[in-house]
Amino acid sequence: MGWLFDPAHWSGTTGIPVRLLEHLLYTFVTLLIAAAIAIPLGAFVGHTGRGGFVVVGLSNALRALPTTAVLILVVLWAGLGDFPVYVALVLLAIPPIMAGTYAGIRAVDPVTVDAARGVGMRESGVLLRVEIPNALPLIYGGFRGAALQVVATATIAAYTGAGGLGRLVFDGLALQEFGQMLAGAVLVALLAVLVDLGFAGLQRLTVSPGLRPVGTGGKR
Amino acid sequence: MTWIFENWERFWEVTEVHLRLSFVPVLIGFVLSIPLGWLASRSQTARAILFPLANILFTIPSIALIVITPVLLGVKILDEINVIVPLVIYTIALMVRSVADALSSVPGHVTAAANAMGFRPLRRFLTVDFPLALPVTIAGLRVATVSNISMVSVGALVGLGGYGQLFTEGYQTDHTEKVLAGLIGTVVLAVLADGLLLLLGRVLTPWARAGR
Amino acid sequence: MKRIATAVAAVMVLSACGGDPLSNGGGNNPAPTDTIVVGSANFPESRLLAEIYAEALAGKGIKVSKKMNIGNRELYFKGVQDGSIDLIPEYSGVLLKHVNKEAPEVGSDEVYAALKKALPQGLIVLEKSSAEDKDAVVVTKQVAAQYSLKTIDDLVPYCKELVFGGPPEFQNRPDGLPGLKAKYNCEFKEFKALDVGGPLTVAGLKDNTVQAADLFTTDYAIKANEFVVLEDPKNVFAAQNVLPLINEKKASQQVRDTLNAISKKLDTKTLLELNQKLAAPEKPEPDKVAKEWLASSGI
Known part of the structure; x- marks a missing residue:
């Protein structure tokens, strides 16, 4: 573990803090984009009940996509930079978020939904003020699953020359420096745990206490 | 697509490696996670150790684990075991929870009835608990299989990795067709394996659909 | 803690034992x-x-x-x-x-x-x-013209302003950055880890992410992109x-x-x-x- 605690590795433009920040940036931007795509899609399909088969099928197909290949293909087509990294990671993050949203909305008690319609809510109100708040625990479940995967997988950004903690893993491999590889692995795992704790806190703050017993597990 | 047909021999060669590197770990991991999952379904302590451990193992990036394993194991650098061990660990990390959840989902009155009929623990496990737990277990197995098939490619970074070889070679020579060939291969394998497991589940658990 | 350690060890040992015979069966034996x-x-x-x-x-x-x-x-x-x-x-x-x-x-x-x-x-x-087929310090035609570069010696006054790209191992190899520093006293502003004379390095040079890079002299990309190979009078590259x-x-x-x-x-x-x-x-x-x-x- 000497490599990790050597002060020389904690400063400069290629120091550990910079790599950590790059990694966090990849993670958050990816999650934002993925959520912006997957939550409306999952919510729409869950609400209308149409196209559920497509959502499940699409999620499974996307899950099978090897992220490395997607990354390389986008690099070959669009050139280097952060764009290919985001494409690959967003594709990775969409399935769990979409599946969580879809499942969450489908799982809302039909009696509750009928009651909302009964008191004169419009469809948009039913979705935004009843179904989504009630589905939040499962949405968070999907979202946190996606976050864990993205933090772990953002490591491959380094394969095409981009930054992040993957640099430590890839440079360690190239130099056969075991300490550096290990430092990369440990930092990514730590970051994953911290990010998950952060979202767990956010979940506590934003989910109605009435739903809590369902939501404690994160993953159902 | 034409690359696959023009280089069928090579494509088949990497397919074989890919198949081996994805199914061997799933098999080993699955077998190992049955006793571990059973333990977790029975004992709070085991659960309190195994579940967080599985979560932590799962947060280690596959790339890092695959790169580090050869050093830890100290075996020859090109031994396939260097990819198999990390994937076994991931499979266990995924499956322990599935198996435990599946066993816990067996209704109490069923196990009580089996006990009352004089089933010994092992026989009860093999003929009552485990079969009833199969649907949930197989759901977990499907996830583990698909994610393994997709993860094997990472092994290309240490000179192994089936279709992953096509990714790195295609990348080095700016050859999109080759990368696509590997991607298509991976997805087709994943879909086939997933479908087979789904079928297997249906055949093994006819009662699961009886009520629908 | 001890129990976790034992569990980890058990998993490792089990998976190692389980893996061995099968991997031998898989045609991977010596x-x-x-x-x-x-x-x-x-x-x-x-x-x-x-x-x-x-x-x-x-x-x-x-x-x-x-x-x-x-x-x-x-x-x-x-x-x-x-x-x-x-x-x-x-x-x-x-x-x-x-x-x-x-x-x-x-x-x-x-x-x-x-x-x-x-x-x-x-x-x-x-x-x-x-x-x-040697490693070589390679620059684009534009960079060569801008600083009038022919040899690595010509590059020395500008090293501190330029970003250099190459495979990660170039940082540690004696015939890499350490050699350039020892023989030419050239230290670059930054080193960017790319790949082994592959698409990344070429792309990095083309889009000016790096101004100088390590490529192989027999690489067709040098000819195709009109890159300039800088001479190496002090023989960092043997x-x-x-x-x-x-x-x-x-x-x-x-x-x-x-x-x-x-x-x-x-x-x-x-x-x-x-x-x-x-x-x-x-x-x-x-x-x-x-x-x-x-x-x-x-x-």
Whole structure:
């Protein structure tokens, strides 16, 4: 573990803090984009009940996509930079978020939904003020699953020359420096745990206490 | 697509490696996670150790684990075991929870009835608990299989990795067709394996659909 | 804590035990003694040279198996030492520096002679070819014109302003950044880890992410993109003749004769042509290109 605690590795433009920040940036931007795509899609399909088969099928197909290949293909087509990294990671993050949203909305008690319609809510109100708040625990479940995967997988950004903690893993491999590889692995795992704790806190703050017993597990 | 047909021999060669590197770990991991999952379904302590451990193992990036394993194991650098061990660990990390959840989902009155009929623990496990737990277990197995098939490619970074070889070679020579060939291969394998497991589940658990 | 440790250990041991017999069944066991395992590094030229060796040996009825694209020298050299591979195409200068960091030799014959002595027990190199493929500091035409660069010496005053790109291992190799610093006193503003003379490095130069980079002199991309190779008057990069590195036990007379015949025919011009063929739009497979060349050169 000497490599990790050597002060020389904690400063400069290629120091550990910079790599950590790059990694966090990849993670958050990816999650934002993925959520912006997957939550409306999952919510729409869950609400209308149409196209559920497509959502499940699409999620499974996307899950099978090897992220490395997607990354390389986008690099070959669009050139280097952060764009290919985001494409690959967003594709990775969409399935769990979409599946969580879809499942969450489908799982809302039909009696509750009928009651909302009964008191004169419009469809948009039913979705935004009843179904989504009630589905939040499962949405968070999907979202946190996606976050864990993205933090772990953002490591491959380094394969095409981009930054992040993957640099430590890839440079360690190239130099056969075991300490550096290990430092990369440990930092990514730590970051994953911290990010998950952060979202767990956010979940506590934003989910109605009435739903809590369902939501404690994160993953159902 | 034409690359696959023009280089069928090579494509088949990497397919074989890919198949081996994805199914061997799933098999080993699955077998190992049955006793571990059973333990977790029975004992709070085991659960309190195994579940967080599985979560932590799962947060280690596959790339890092695959790169580090050869050093830890100290075996020859090109031994396939260097990819198999990390994937076994991931499979266990995924499956322990599935198996435990599946066993816990067996209704109490069923196990009580089996006990009352004089089933010994092992026989009860093999003929009552485990079969009833199969649907949930197989759901977990499907996830583990698909994610393994997709993860094997990472092994290309240490000179192994089936279709992953096509990714790195295609990348080095700016050859999109080759990368696509590997991607298509991976997805087709994943879909086939997933479908087979789904079928297997249906055949093994006819009662699961009886009520629908 | 102790229990967790025990559980981890148990998992590791179990998975290790479980994996072993199966992986042997999977055709991954050490190759039988009469088979020569040919390996290659993680860049196309090495792959091609390895295919040439493998196909030539196979043509003589020798049993061969291939383990291509293993990684860089830091990784695959371990494989040569532990017997995972028996034969791999090498470059005399970098290989010498790998086994002896301090080696001062730069000339082709001196390097070759020193290399023969420096290799660990059990490993030998056969006849060297006249084909040379060196690492080189390469810049774009624009950068060369802007700073009027011809040699690395011309670059020295600007090193601190420029970003340099190359494979990660370039940072540590004596014939990498440390060499440039020691011999030219050139320290770059930043080093960007890219790949081994591959698409990343080329793209990095083209879009000016890096202003100077480590490429191989036989890389067709240099010609295709009109890059400028800076001369190296102080010889950071020693002579780099292509030659086979082989496990002595596997080097039978027939194997030696075959590989030496290849080295005799292989020159820098051939290497350039073969690389150009590999880079052609239809991207032929390296084994095909290798077979064609072997047929045309009568080996």
